[in-house]
Amino acid sequence: MANTEMQWAWPKADAHRDWSQPAGDDPHTLYDMLMQSVERFGDHPCFGWIQEKGMGRVNLSYLEFSSLVDSVARGFVSKGLIGGERIALITDNCIEWAASAYAANRLGAAYTGMYTHQHGSEWKFIIDDSSPTIIIVANTGVLDRLSANLSDKAEDWPSGGVILLGEEEANELPPEGVEVENWSAFISASRTAPALERPRSDHNSLASLIYTSGTTGNPKGVMLSNWNLLSNVVAVQSVFEIYVGDRNAAFLPWAHSFGSTFDLHYMLRSGVHINLISDLRRIADECQVIKPHCMLAVPRVWNKFHDRVNAQFQTSGFKRFMSGQANLYSAKRIRKSGIDCDAVPAKGFSDKLFDTLVWKKVRARFGGNLRFALSGAAALSPDIAGFIQKVGFTIYEGYGLTETSPLVSANGWMGKGKSRLHTVGQPISGVKIKIDTSVWDDPDNPDDGEIIVYGPNVMQGYWNNPEATADVMTDDGGFRTGDLGRLSDDGYLSITGRVKSQFKLENGKYVSPAPLEENLKLSPLVEQCVLDGRNRKHTYLIIHPNKEAMEPALKASGLILSGDWTEICSDAAVRSWLLDELREKAMEKPTWKGFEKPDAIILDAEEWSTDNDLLTPSLKVKLRNLMSRHEEEINSLN
Incomplete structure (x- = not known):
């Protein structure tokens, strides 16, 4: 190929073809x-x-x-x-x-x-x-x-x-x-x-x-x-x-x-x-x-990018002013366009000026050429996606599981201007989704149910484990994902939680912790967190705080501190301060409902990792191990 500039490698596949096997020039292996x-x-x-x-x-x-x-x-x-x-x-x-x-x-x-x-x-x-x-x-x-x-x-x-x-x-x-x-x-x-x-x-x-x-x-x-x-x-x-x-x-x-x-x-x-x-x-x-x-990355990478950029914006009054203006103009431009996820070029003198003086420098951190980004493996906060769009990057979120090879749906693949925040787009070609509402009985969300996936991407089964395979496969060949979601009338999928991670409070209200945990991680004070509350009147938090952000914030609060980091995290006054801080500044409507807000907090000074057996190799929290680690403190909560 003599000239490959801005050329796609292959023709787009026909969305309506037979996807059960390779066709035409499709590779077989x-x-x-x-x-x-x-x-x-x-x-x-x-x-x-x-x-x-x-x-x-x-x-x-x-x-x-x-x-x-x-x-x-x-x-x-x-x-x-x-x-x-x-x-x-x-x-x-x-x-x-x-x-x-x-x-x-x-x-x-x-x-x-x-x-x-x-x-x-x-x-x-x-x-x-x-x-x-x-x-x-x-x-x-x-x-x-x-x-x-x-x-x-x-x-x-x-x-x-x-x-x-x-x-x-x-x-x-x-x-x-x-x-x-x-x-x-x-x-x-x-x-x-x-x-x-x-x-x-x-x-x-x-x-x-x-x-x-x-x-x-x-x-x-x-x-x-x-x-x-x-x-x-x-x-x-x-x-x-x-x-x-x-x-x-x-x-x-x-x-x-x-x-x-x-x-x-x-x-x-x-x-x-x-x-x-x-x-x-x-x-x-x-x-x-x-x-x-x-560039492809998990939400943790995009979250840290967001935190570091915003921390830089706060280092001087001049930077706060310039970033504030850049935010103002980019938000106005994107809102006027009505476009989610896709980069929207700056328009007008002031918008272009602040884009050049602020956002262009941020884009340069990734080399200055980035035009496509995809986030997957966990939920991406809409706030983070919106921030990255302001920076001038196109970022799409995909949804899938190992058992589905992995992609089930994504924003972006349907074409420019068709992505939608608060969703993971539409199912990709060849893939169909059903929502089984029978597994979920939340009267406040009657359209939510378990996502069942059908298509050529669904695994052949679990190796040497026919019992586990039978547990997740339906009689008609669908894969039960264990994820809760809903489909819009025009086919956009929203993920609302995990079937097994949902819990019911004593008042009968259901809580889906995953999106709330991701929302809390937007706070610079929170490095890792888990929200729970099963069999309790109220929810509670277990948090591994960001030490670099916490120490100066605590000092500015006027709290008198003593001891090492572990002792600080065990201090009741510190825990109370952080809970109040998060309830006031991080737990905002409509993301958080009143009954979802915690009334207690446990701080863990040690980072959760694979070494202490609190994370899986793919960096998911081992909830059972974390709960066992803090069992005494959890039992002492009112």
Whole structure:
């Protein structure tokens, strides 16, 4: 392609076609999709990454990446991997992760991604359950932990052994008889291995086995076929402002379905130059170099962006004035346009002036070229979405689950000007939604019910777990999401909570905590929070406060403080002050109803993380563990 500027990679798919299987030139497997992209974008940059701290970015073309994939596939064959088997990956996003996943797919095998920060016991469960033939691990530290948690019998380990990324020699070795080979030696040997057979092409074969990090019990392995994943990709190809040769900033973990389907597979389908972020603490700094056109992130990233920008606006009277004027003019312009989510260009002298003096500088934090952003994996606050639109970015929210590959619906794909705040858009092509109101009996919200999803994106089931599969699948092939929602007359979906997280107060009123918790996180004082109140007259909060914001706010309040941070968080006066502060400034109508506002608060000085077993690897709160941690305090509440 000689001129790729602002060109979509492929024609838009027909929304009314048969979506049960590939049609026409649709790819049948992930590897097939890759080869179509290689044929079209061969010499274009495919991946960019920083090999070591302080070094420049290294780039690999689509053609070079496909060559690496084939080398890895030959190496896998030499280690005994065949179609129908699996590989396991315990690495962060890297070129080796992508090459291994696509190499396995070429052979008709599936990949299972895990997080490097997961507990070793979870690795053991997933490996024992999925029985991979080969494991690829990030470094010697991961291998040490793996060796400490897996069996000391060689026959219980993958028969193809372990591939260790990097050049360091292993510290703790697996049992004798389990081969450990460094990546460079593996690749060197694979380049001279025998030629491969023709790629597998079964669109129904298992492509990915993703283990959901459930907040209770062991994770479940979600079986996603090639067409499960590809139907998601094809349904929204060439509908967003993502063009051939665009650059993205990729940091969503590929072990998560949102990250793998859209920050990897979808970008490869779209001819994008995928740039890996090497340090999640320096996303904005690396974006200065990458200058991305598109970026996918979870709400936590957008929330922090909002907080940091607004904190900068408060550092001087001049900045407060300038940002206030920029807010005023951008809000007026967007309100007049009647457009949600899409960026609306500045109009008029004053609007353009403040856009240049304020918002343009904010946009420059992400390199100055960002035209498309997508938020997923959790609810995005409409206030945050509105702020990002004022900045001048287009941002859409998508909804989905691992079991739906993941995308069910999204704003943006229907076309410019058709997105709607307080919704997650309309179901994507091929997907249908029903609302089962029989599971929910809130008289104040009679149209709410459990969301049931139908379509080619619905999983094949849970691996080795037919009972769990039967629990979530309807007789007519629908997937019970466990999410509460409602559909508008014109097909827009709104998410109102989780079936299992809803609770009823003693007065009979139902509370859906998820949107209220997301709303509270807009306060700079709140880092993490949970709202509960089941079997009580009133709700209560458990909060891990933002120390950097809390300490100066407490000092300004005139409270006399003593002790360390843990003692401050235990101080009754501090808790009372924060509760009053949040009730007055954060819990506003119509988001909060009177009966939803808490009458008590518990402050937790320690950040909730995977290390203290209060978060899942995908950063969801383990509610049972948190409640157990604060059981005595909860029981003491009036």
